[in-house]
Amino acid sequence: DTAVSQTPKYLVTQMGNDKSIKCEQNLGHDTMYWYKQDSKKFLKIMFSYNNKELIINETVPNRFSPKSPDKAHLNLHINSLELGDSAVYFCASSLRTSGRPEQFFGPGTRLTVL
Amino acid sequence: AQKVTQAQTEISVVEKEDVTLDCVYETRDTTYYLFWYKQPPSGELVFLIRRNSFDEQNEISGRYSWNFQKSTSSFNFTITASQVVDSAVYFCALSEASGGSNYKLTFGKGTLLTVNP
Numbered sequence: 325d326t327a328v329s330q331t332p333k334y335l336v337t338q339m340g341n342d343k344s345i346k347c348e349q350n351l352g353h354d355t356m357y358w359y360k361q362d363s364k365k366f367l368k369i370m371f372s373y374n375n376k377e378l379i380i381n382e383t384v385p386n387r388f389s390p391k392s393p394d395k396a397h398l399n400l401h402i403n404s405l406e407l408g409d410s411a412v413y414f415c416a417s418s419l420r421t422s423g424r425p426e427q428f429f430g431p432g433t434r435l436t437v438l
Numbered sequence: 439a440q441k442v443t444q445a446q447t448e449i450s451v452v453e454k455e456d457v458t459l460d461c462v463y464e465t466r467d468t469t470y471y472l473f474w475y476k477q478p479p480s481g482e483l484v485f486l487i488r489r490n491s492f493d494e495q496n497e498i499s500g501r502y503s504w505n506f507q508k509s510t511s512s513f514n515f516t517i518t519a520s521q522v523v524d525s526a527v528y529f530c531a532l533s534e535a536s537g538g539s540n541y542k543l544t545f546g547k548g549t550l551l552t553v554n555p
Contacts, residue, residue, distance in 0.1 A: 355541070357543075359543075365477075365527055365547070365548050367483075367545040368545070369542045380542050416483075418541060424488070425541040427543060429475075429484075431482050432481055432483075
């Protein structure tokens with residue numbers, strides 16, 4: 325009965341590779357997000373999708389490409405990985421129309437680029 | 439632009455002490471939301487509370503209480519009789535309701551709370 329799930333939990337890869345992180349929510353929410361948490365624990369929004377449409381793209385390099393096949397899924401594909409991409413990536417979701425804007429987060433994916 | 443400041447980087451207390459985590463925010467919106475999240479050592483982000491800008495009532499939930507003051511743009515979080523399980527990084531966050539921001543969360547840098555036995 326996991327609310328927001330992400331796979332994989334850990335991802336170790338070499339510089340230059342391409343990788344994907346998957347996110348699914350079963351909360352019936354209409355809006356999904358990707359956040360990046362750096363080594364100093366700072367959390368920053370990357371993308372937001374509402375009903376499968378991109379709403380927010382916070383000056384993220386275009387090596388990062390989110391894809392939302394439906395309202396319950398938001399995947400993140402990263403091309404040509406760089407050392408600086410090492411971080412924890414969190415997926416989140418909320419129900420924008422509910423008047424309750426709190427976001428619920430997945431467990432995070434720790435990406436290590438060697 | 440929205441901004442959240444958590445001036446306390448780290449706090450260390452002994453069990454059963456009360457502790458207050460400070461949060462100061464900036465926004466130009468008249469309608470906004472404030473949040474607290476907890477990130478224990480296991481790494482997940484746990485939603486604790488949301489406050490609407492038009493509701494300045496303070497809230498108490500067990501050992502947790504929150505003090506929202508628009509006059510000082512602050513949303514402080516107090517843990518009464520702290521316990522070791524309260525050890526975590528606590529994040530204050532803000533989202534604006536207007537425009538195309540779509541409720542994105544702007545986080546403070548977090549306060550690492552360590553409760554020692």
